[in-house]
Structure formats: structure tokens, C-alpha cells
Amino acid sequence: MPSTSNRALNRIELQVDLTYEVAAPGADFVFNVHAAQTPSQSLSAERLVLKPAVESRTHTDPATGNRYLRLHAAPGTLALSYAVTVDLMHRRSDPALLEEVPIDRLPPEVLGYLYPSRYCQSDRLLTLASNAFGALKPGYARVQAIRDWVNGRVKFKSHSSNSNTSAIDTLIDQVGVCRDFAHLMIALCRAMNIPARYATGTDYGADPALGPPDFQAYVEVYLGDSWYIFDPSGTAIPMGFVRFGTGRDAADVAFATMFGSVRSHRPMVRALAVEDEAQGLVRPHHCADALSTDSGPATAPGR
Numbered sequence: 001m002p003s004t005s006n007r008a009l010n011r012i013e014l015q016v017d018l019t020y021e022v023a024a025p026g027a028d029f030v031f032n033v034h035a036a037q038t039p040s041q042s043l044s045a046e047r048l049v050l051k052p053a054v055e056s057r058t059h060t061d062p063a064t065g066n067r068y069l070r071l072h073a074a075p076g077t078l079a080l081s082y083a084v085t086v087d088l089m090h091r092r093s094d095p096a097l098l099e100e101v102p103i104d105r106l107p108p109e110v111l112g113y114l115y116p117s118r119y120c121q122s123d124r125l126l127t128l129a130s131n132a133f134g135a136l137k138p139g140y141a142r143v144q145a146i147r148d149w150v151n152g153r154v155k156f157k158s159h160s161s162n163s164n165t166s167a168i169d170t171l172i173d174q175v176g177v178c179r180d181f182a183h184l185m186i187a188l189c190r191a192m193n194i195p196a197r198y199a200t201g202t203d204y205g206a207d208p209a210l211g212p213p214d215f216q217a218y219v220e221v222y223l224g225d226s227w228y229i230f231d232p233s234g235t236a237i238p239m240g241f242v243r244f245g246t247g248r249d250a251a252d253v254a255f256a257t258m259f260g261s262v263r264s265h266r267p268m269v270r271a272l273a274v275e276d277e278a279q280g281l282v283r284p285h286h287c288a289d290a291l292s293t294d295s296g297p298a299t300a301p302g303r
Helices: 108-114 126-133 140-153 167-173 178-191
Strands: 010-022 027-031 041-051 056-060 067-073 076-088 091-093 196-202 215-223 226-230 245-247 256-259 262-264 268-274 290-292
Touching: 010 027, 091 226, 126 140, 126 178, 140 178, 140 215, 140 226, 167 178, 178 196, 178 215, 256 262
Parallel strands: none
Antiparallel strands: 010 076, 010 262, 010 268, 027 067, 027 256, 041 076, 056 067, 091 290, 196 215, 196 245, 215 226, 226 290
């Protein structure tokens, strides 16, 4: 069992505002903007406001812990406002102690994250991955090397990709946004038989020069007995990520899926860290520890 230490609490006050113009005869929406409840991510003061006040329903996927909001909107303007206070108590481990898990010892629910998926064509990257990373010692350091390889070869550029851009496209074009960095890293990890999944959150700590605050895509890799966070884009501070959803790739956890004719406005995202020494609240920062918001195989929701 990897050692954990230096636990500190990060509190994030999160606000997400989404606005849409819905054409006749109306549209159906599936949102994944509710913060997930995980062993290390607790929620309070959660509030959702819909204008107009349309009927909606929510459900939590029992396998992933992802929370989905479904509704039907009539023609006109639909506005969604979601706010929550999130307390993050990361599992912090020594990277040197985190090993890759042999396939025959992986929990059954992790196996699906070894396979190619729509945006992560790992079966087409087997030779590249073997040549680049096959000689490296298995473990956290090899996963970090994959992360660094992606970060060093792909340039971050806003609006440089679209909903059809895959890991192969990003490898060829060598440009993308956080979503594209994540897909390429996931594909390379899976090509090395390392389970990796796509995670969504918000871009806490991102350089304002990259644009207004926005949603963030990052990677979680299964090492030891937990999923650990990696940010291949390097644009934000992983300790401040509030997890919304996890899946095989972006197809599983879009923050909004629309069925109908809809025009989207730019999302408004605010993630404010609360700092209070008396309560043990510290501002998220870069650190050398491996970070996880998952307590391991014993806890199914949120994994």
C-alpha cells in the first residue's frame, strides 16, 4: 500500500453558468456539470437554478459516480446556474512507491480502460508507444514520462480542434486544447497496457492569457490501487481540479449534450479557492506527490 501523508484540505467555491438559445420545436439536454461525490471530494451548499424553471431529473451512474441532469427545453432561452462548495482531501502518495498493476490483478471494473475507444485509438499506437516507453521501468515514473512526452510535443492553442479530433489527429497536428492532450496521453498509456481514463473538471489556476476560466479535461491513471491525476496540458493546477465525470473518453462525459437545434453561449466558470489557516484550508498548489480523489477498489462510486 503506497504511503500517504501531508493531508491538507482544499476548498473550492464553484460557479457554472450556461446559456442556450433553443430553436423550435425545442430540444432535450443531458448535462454533466454536477460535481461528483467521491471518497475525497465532499459537497455542500449545492444549488441549481434553471430559467425558465423547466422540469428536470437527475441520476447518478452507479458504476462511475457521474451525475447527470436531464431536461426538455421549449424554444427560447435556457439558462442553467450551478453552484457548490467542494472540499478536496486528496490521497497523496509517494510516486516512487506506485507500481503498474499486472492485467491479471486488475479489478474487473478497471479492465474497460485498457481498450481503444472512439477518441483514443490505442491499437494504432502500439509501435510508437513501445519504441518510446517500452524500455522505461514500469510505474508512476513511466506514466509521468508519457505525460511529459505529450506535453512536450503538443502545443496548447484555443479553438484548434473540434468534436471530431482524436488522439491520432492530435499526434499528427501537434496542437490542441486540454481535451486533445488528454486523449493522446490516454491512448499511449493504454497502448502500454496501463489503464487510463478521461476526467472532466474545471481549470483552476490556469494562466489568464490562455483565455477565460473554462472546463478542464485531464487524465486519471490506475496505479497501485487507485486512480491518480495527471494533467498533460500543463495549463492548470491539478490539486484544484473538481471532478465532474470520468469515462473512456470525451464521448462519455460531455458537460452538455443537446438533441435538437441549439446555439450555445460561452460557458461562464468560476473556481475560487478558500484559504483559512484556522480551518486547515490551503490554496491548491503544484506538488511532487501523486494525487488521487479515489480511495481504492473498496469504494465503487466515483472511481
